Amino acid sequence: MVVSHYENNYGNAVRALNAVRRELAALDAGTPPYRLRGLKREELSLMGSVALHELYFGNLGGFRRAGPNSGLGRPDWHEVPDALAAEIAADFGSASAWRREFVGTAQSLAGGSGWVLLTYSRRQKRFWNQIATDHTQAAVDAAPVLVLDMYEHAYQMDFGVNATAYIDTFFRNINWEAVLKRIEAARNDQPLPNEDPSSTKDMPSVSVEELAAQIANGSGAQIVDARQRDHMSRHVDLMAGATWRDPDRVEEWIAELTPDKPVAVYCSYGFDVGRNVTKTLIERGFDARFVRGGIAAWYASGGARALRPTAG
Numbered sequence: 001m002v003v004s005h006y007e008n009n010y011g012n013a014v015r016a017l018n019a020v021r022r023e024l025a026a027l028d029a030g031t032p033p034y035r036l037r038g039l040k041r042e043e044l045s046l047m048g049s050v051a052l053h054e055l056y057f058g059n060l061g062g063f064r065r066a067g068p069n070s071g072l073g074r075p076d077w078h079e080v081p082d083a084l085a086a087e088i089a090a091d092f093g094s095a096s097a098w099r100r101e102f103v104g105t106a107q108s109l110a111g112g113s114g115w116v117l118l119t120y121s122r123r124q125k126r127f128w129n130q131i132a133t134d135h136t137q138a139a140v141d142a143a144p145v146l147v148l149d150m151y152e153h154a155y156q157m158d159f160g161v162n163a164t165a166y167i168d169t170f171f172r173n174i175n176w177e178a179v180l181k182r183i184e185a186a187r188n189d190q191p192l193p194n195e196d197p198s199s200t201k202d203m204p205s206v207s208v209e210e211l212a213a214q215i216a217n218g219s220g221a222q223i224v225d226a227r228q229r230d231h232m233s234r235h236v237d238l239m240a241g242a243t244w245r246d247p248d249r250v251e252e253w254i255a256e257l258t259p260d261k262p263v264a265v266y267c268s269y270g271f272d273v274g275r276n277v278t279k280t281l282i283e284r285g286f287d288a289r290f291v292r293g294g295i296a297a298w299y300a301s302g303g304a305r306a307l308r309p310t311a312g
């Protein structure tokens, strides 16, 4: 459900925002005011949707990250971590009072649409829970530090009309570390951190937009689909122009690559698999980069896909 939410709903917003900006860039002095106003409204809404979705996905994942003894995002988590409680107690009375209001606010949007945000107002130097009944309602000079998508597309597929179960599951899967880092940044007047786990400086990488531009310019980049074999058995399509190579058998196919042409390596989401293959290729002298966000980001940005040739 989260992958579909990312590729389709978030992806639609990214693609539409790019299209609106292209239209805005092409306008001339003869553009009627109603047309400009309409595009500006769409731009604002889509910018909000893109940013709120990125923050929402960025504060998921507590289940996966937290070990059983980390005290963060335990599967049985029903309390607020002490570090967060200390931050918000002054504004809500207690952490449980905050949680009660946040959950109640989310439930009030069940069956409809909107966002619930724990927001830090830089202007008023305080936290509060806000709703945004559409993407344009994030508050002025404020940083959303915990974001919950209450649009039905965020839960309908897995939870049906049971928004309460969705909210409960969301709470058990909050990545509190990300929330605490956002709070620290907001309090120090810093921009919220970039939570894309594939966006690191320790290895050469390429964004899906950069890769699309390189392909359009005829750079001759060799595109390696390095998704794991068991994953590929469930997928019939890949990035247009890519060749699937088993990430566990680099030695068997590395000699088939052309040494003097760049290589772009992607996996499902831009986590360890693509990075490990990229690292091996670099060690062997290739100009290799991994694709940030993997095939999910490629699809979300509207990149072309091709059917995978069946094994002969």
Ligand SMILES: [Fe+2]
Binding pocket: 005, 009, 010, 053, 149, 151, 153, 154
């Ligand atoms: Fe959404």
